[in-house]
Every structure is written in structure tokens, then in C-alpha cells.
Amino acid sequence: MSGRGDLQVRVAQMQGIPLQAQFQCRAGELLAVVGPSGGGKTTLLRMIAGLNQPQSGEIRCGGQLWFGPGVNLSPQQRHLGYVPQHYGLFPNLSAQANVMAGLDHLPKSQRQPRARQWLERVNLQGLPERLPHQLSGGQKQRVALARALAREPSVLLLDEPFSALDRETRERLYIELARLKSQLQIPVIMVTHDINEALLLADKLVLVSGGQILQQGEPRQVLLKPRNEAVARQMGLRNIFDATVLHYDPEQKLQWLQFGEQQIACDAPPGEAPGSRVRWVIPNQGIRFNAISSGRLSRSYNKLSVTIDSLLVMGESVRLVASIAGVAYQLQAELPLHLVQKLALTAGQQTDVALKSELIHLLEAE
Structure with missing residues (x-):
């Protein structure tokens, strides 16, 4: 698939929410963008998705330029999977139909088998005809994840994917995401305000505050060697x-x-x-x-x-x-x-x- 490979991001803007960021996420890695509310996390994710346009910079995936001088591919052209904060499911469509709604690039004959396959992969077999209001929070999250992954995206973007779930459901989905991540071999970018979630799941950490990257690196390295006090406090260090x-x-x-x-x-x-x-x-x-x-x-x-x-x-x-x-x-x-x-x-x-x-x-x- 064209565009499949490592994701490279270098973006800047001064208008609206000021933001400056530069990082790379390799195929098969989960990179967590962590920071307080209003710090620029979701804006950054929307820039990668093609929903917001930065003032300057470059976004590349594999050998394909997604954003740069004279280039700004649409979300559809970037062929990515995006799971918004509150699932983004169509309330009048079944779980299976919600997944199929993300497969309009496939011939009609392939959409239902692909949707069922991915519902099974996220452990939702037996529930394809249920409407969103008949599903638990964890089940809705799995449908949203199945819809994003069924597209076989070049990049998976997750915006606070577990924030609305109870602790037990979150922990079951952590295991699910860790299992899927090892199979997907695509860059996965997860926005979260929960540092423990990031430490548990991420291969790489990017700490954002006030539109700036405070520090990035392997989670344990950032935890043990925070650059300054702002980083230490954001990592939850109290001493x-x-x-x-x-x-x-x-x-x-x-x-x-x-x-x-x-x-x-x-x-x-x-x-x-x-x-x-x-x-x-x-x-x-x-x-x-x-x-x-x-x-x-x-x-x-x-x-x-x-x-x-x-x-x-x-x-x-x-x-x-x-x-x-x-x-x-x-x-x-x-x-x-x-x-x-x-x-x-x-x-x-x-x-x-x-x-x-x-x-x-x-x-x-x-």
C-alpha cells in the first residue's frame, strides 16, 4: 500500500493554538503524545489526520509527502485510521454497518466479510447487528477500533481512546491494543493525558505543553532522566x-x-x-x-x-x-x-x- 512506513512530523503554527513539534514514529511503534488539556495534543493529531492545516512544516509517511510546500493531502488520500475521543459511531447503524462505513474504498462484495473479520479480531464476534446504544463503552471502543483498522491504514491515530471507560475495561483494552500493535506493523499515535497509560503502552513518549515539546524519548528514559522540573512534574514525579x-x-x-x-x-x-x-x-x-x-x-x-x-x-x-x-x-x-x-x-x-x-x-x- 502506498505511503506505508515510518511517520515523520515537523509542524509549526503561531495562529490559533500555537504549536511547534518535530518527531518520528516508526512502523510497529506506538508513540504516546502526553500533556495537559489545551496543550496542543489533539490539534497535533488533527494535523497528522489532515483535518487541520499547519502554517508550515512537513508530514511524511513512508515515501509519500502528506503535507509540505504546495501539498496537503485530504484525510482520505492519507488513508489512515482515526479513532476520535467519543468513538464517532453512527447511532442508527449496527456494529457491522459502522465498520463497513469506513470501507467505501473496497468493492461492495468485500465490505461485509472484512467488517466481520475485524469485529472478530477485536473480540466482538456475535454482536455484529447490535446498535451503539446496545453496546457497553468498551464494546463501542472496539467497534471504533475495528472500523479504523479494517481500512488497513498506513497510520492509526487514537485520541484519548480509553478516557471514557472504567478501569477494568481500560485494562482489558490495553492488552488488546498491545496485541494488535505487534501485528499491525504501522505507526500508532495515541494522545492521552494519563501518564501511566503512556508508560504502559508506548514505545516512545512525546511530552507536550503550551504547544511545545518538553521532551521526547523512550518512556523509561524520560521518567528516570527528566530534562527539567516541568517534565518531572508532568511525569508524575513527586520527590x-x-x-x-x-x-x-x-x-x-x-x-x-x-x-x-x-x-x-x-x-x-x-x-x-x-x-x-x-x-x-x-x-x-x-x-x-x-x-x-x-x-x-x-x-x-x-x-x-x-x-x-x-x-x-x-x-x-x-x-x-x-x-x-x-x-x-x-x-x-x-x-x-x-x-x-x-x-x-x-x-x-x-x-x-x-x-x-x-x-x-x-x-x-x-
Whole structure:
């Protein structure tokens, strides 16, 4: 099929919603565009779909130019699959007829078999004659997905595809999408405001805010090495603190920091002068509440004395908040309930935590 291959996007506009973005999504990859409401996510998706026209830039898929100087292909010419936020189903058409409505490029004799095949592939066999109002939210989402995929599109675009669904249905569809993604071998672009959804499904992450890309890359890389505080907060990281640079130890390749009344080490390269103030962040997996041998400190662990302020049980996990001597902001951690019970952690208790030096990350000044 012409146009099948990697998707390359470079767009800019100053009018309306200002937006500047450049990224690539390879065939077989799922790229998640994540950001707050009004940040430009849906506008970007509509530009790729050919529903909005950027002021400048280029959009290419495979060897085909979709948008550029003197070129602006229609959505039909781009031959893509698009699943809008609220499914976009025709209320008076059955599930099967809704899928067939996206197949007007095929001969009539091929439309019904193709529609049934895709309803089966998204596990909706037995429901082809049901109208949208007779389907659950998850089933409607599957019909919308089947309609988009039955076109055998060059690119699949998903706009907040799971936002209207309950948690259990969302998780079933996550598994479904992950399975389909490995079979499709086309670029998949998903817009979402849910960072956990993006971390679970995406091969690549693009963080957007105020019409600008804050950072892009593999989800785990962005999570562990956010460029600045804005990125860290958008990634849901809560433990962001100030410290003062003490010195760099070239032998151990450790940067030493004064943090409240204690000293901590991190794996940051030399850069900041002694006495400089820095902002740093640590993800939840960098905070350990395991028993620590007395006085032990290595490249992996910094021992930190804390006082537990509160414990909030949330099903099988516990949200813990603790104070650190000489530090204005509290430490927040999420722990498995069984570990909290095993360590007998209680509010008001003083205990030690370990901070993994390799997961302490210094942030760029904004």
C-alpha cells in the first residue's frame, strides 16, 4: 500500500493554538503524545489526520509527502485510521454497518466479510447487528477500533481512546491494543493525558505543553532522566528537592550534595561548582525502605533518616509521607501493603530509607 512506513512530523503554527513539534514514529511503534488539556495534543493529531492545516512544516509517511510546500493531502488520500475521543459511531447503524462505513474504498462484495473479520479480531464476534446504544463503552471502543483498522491504514491515530471507560475495561483494552500493535506493523499515535497509560503502552513518549515539546524519548528514559522540573512534574514525579553541591569524587564518580542536615551522593557527572544550588528528583523505585545495615553507604545507597507523618492505605499499596530533618518538603513514597506490614511502619515512627545514587537525577534550570 502506498505511503506505508515510518511517520515523520515537523509542524509549526503561531495562529490559533500555537504549536511547534518535530518527531518520528516508526512502523510497529506506538508513540504516546502526553500533556495537559489545551496543550496542543489533539490539534497535533488533527494535523497528522489532515483535518487541520499547519502554517508550515512537513508530514511524511513512508515515501509519500502528506503535507509540505504546495501539498496537503485530504484525510482520505492519507488513508489512515482515526479513532476520535467519543468513538464517532453512527447511532442508527449496527456494529457491522459502522465498520463497513469506513470501507467505501473496497468493492461492495468485500465490505461485509472484512467488517466481520475485524469485529472478530477485536473480540466482538456475535454482536455484529447490535446498535451503539446496545453496546457497553468498551464494546463501542472496539467497534471504533475495528472500523479504523479494517481500512488497513498506513497510520492509526487514537485520541484519548480509553478516557471514557472504567478501569477494568481500560485494562482489558490495553492488552488488546498491545496485541494488535505487534501485528499491525504501522505507526500508532495515541494522545492521552494519563501518564501511566503512556508508560504502559508506548514505545516512545512525546511530552507536550503550551504547544511545545518538553521532551521526547523512550518512556523509561524520560521518567528516570527528566530534562527539567516541568517534565518531572508532568511525569508524575513527586520527590523534587533542593540541595547544595559539595564536591565531586572522581575516584567513585559520585557528586556529593548537602541535603538538609545530611549528605547524599549521586551519579551525576561533574559540572556544578561547589556551593551551587541544584534541584534534583528521584522516582519512587529509587526509595528503599528495606532494612539497612548500620552505617552502610555505597554507590547504590544513601542512608537518610526520616520521620513518617502519614500512611494512607489504597488497596494493595500504601502512600507514605515522611519529613526529613532540615528539609522544607516532605518525601512521598508508594509501597506495597505487605512490605509496610512486614517492616511494621507506623505514623510518628523514625526510620531510615535508602536513596539509590544512580536514580538521583539533577534537573536543568528552567
